[in-house]
Amino acid sequence: MNKYHRTLNKILTTGKRQNNRKGSIIYLLNQSLELSPADLLDIFETHGIARKRLKVELSLFMEGECSVRRYREAGIDWWDYCGQTLINSYPTYFEKLPPLVAKINREKRNSKNYVLFLGSTDTESNQAPCLSLVQFQIDDGQLVLTAYQRSSDANLGLPADIYQLYLMSRQIDLPLKSITLNLGNVHIYEGNEERTRRLLAGEDGVKFDLNV
Numbered sequence: 001m002n003k004y005h006r007t008l009n010k011i012l013t014t015g016k017r018q019n020n021r022k023g024s025i026i027y028l029l030n031q032s033l034e035l036s037p038a039d040l041l042d043i044f045e046t047h048g049i050a051r052k053r054l055k056v057e058l059s060l061f062m063e064g065e066c067s068v069r070r071y072r073e074a075g076i077d078w079w080d081y082c083g084q085t086l087i088n089s090y091p092t093y094f095e096k097l098p099p100l101v102a103k104i105n106r107e108k109r110n111s112k113n114y115v116l117f118l119g120s121t122d123t124e125s126n127q128a129p130c131l132s133l134v135q136f137q138i139d140d141g142q143l144v145l146t147a148y149q150r151s152s153d154a155n156l157g158l159p160a161d162i163y164q165l166y167l168m169s170r171q172i173d174l175p176l177k178s179i180t181l182n183l184g185n186v187h188i189y190e191g192n193e194e195r196t197r198r199l200l201a202g203e204d205g206v207k208f209d210l211n212v
Contacts (some may be wrong), residue, residue, distance in 0.1 A: 001200070002042040004162065007033055008154055008196055013189050024212045027187035034180040038167055048205075049163050064095030071154035078210055082127050089127045093118040100136075101171045108174065110138045130167050131161055134168065145169050152186040155196060155208040 001009060015026040035043070044051075056074045065071075066086045068079045080088060086092075097116055104114050116134040118129040133148040147165055152158045162181070169176045188196055189211045199206040 002046055003033060003035060003039050004047060004159060005033065005200055006042045007158075007186065008188070009200055011154055011186065012193070012196060012200075015188070021190070024190035025187040026190070026193065028183075029185055031183045031186050032060050032180065033183065034178055035162070036178055037176055037182055040162070043159070043162060046161055047075060049159050051163060054160055054163050057116075058094070058167055061090045061094035062097050064091045079127070086127060087124055088120070090118070090129050093129065097168070101168075103124060104136055105173050108138055110140075113137055122194065134165070136172065138174065139177060141174065143169055143174040144174050144177050145179045146182070147180070148182045148184070149186075150184045152181075152183045153211065154188050155192045156210060158183075158186065159172045167181075 010031075011028050014162050015028050029103040053074070053076050057071065057076050059068060060074065060076075067084060067090070068082055068084055068198055071079050073075075082089070093116065097105060100116055116136075118132055118134070120173055129145060130149055130151045130153075132150050135146040137144045137146070145165060145168065147161070149161065152161070157192055158181075162179070165181070166176075169179065181188045189209070191211070195206050195208055
């Protein structure tokens with residue numbers, strides 16, 4: 001198993017069960033997933049990820065695009081439940097990423113922590129970002145990227161976030177050393193539990209339901 005699949009297996013075998021407004025979940029708290037470039041390659045080669053759509057989505061985020069219609073036109077339909085506009089969601093914060101990337105590439109300071117914060121409290125939102133913070137650090141001329149997620153859907157959200165963090169790292173003119181995700185709550189929805197077991201058993205083409 002690659003490190004991502006080991007996380008899925010750990011949730012299934014040691015996770016706790018909880019009911020919330022979206023249904024029943026199996027969850028773990030405060031998990032960490034450290035991925036080297038080799039780990040990332042293993043995940044991307046063995047797990048189905050909508051790479052093209054996620055790349056377009058990140059580009060739209062970085063443009064500050066909040067219209068759900070624009071995402072749908074690009075073949076991205078997982079925001080349809082939000083209505084017509086993404087209110088105080090990812091585009092609000094990711095539009096700050098391009099100038100941050102430019103600053104990192106210009107300075108490349110080992111002593112500085114470059115941070116992108118996502119989400120603010122006490123503001124109206126129809127989809128608060130699950131990804132809360134992305135930190136860029138430089139260690140011996142290599143990029144170390146660290147992210148904190150308050151909540152992570154292990155089947156759909158986590159692999160997508162891993163891939164988009166990788167895309168962010170590609171914008172920095174330094175070799176990547178590692179990407180580490182700190183997951184406050186990582187979970188599998190009950191409706192996806194059996195399909196997760198089939199995925200881990202080696203079945204190809206397993207599809208998961210979006211829980212909103």
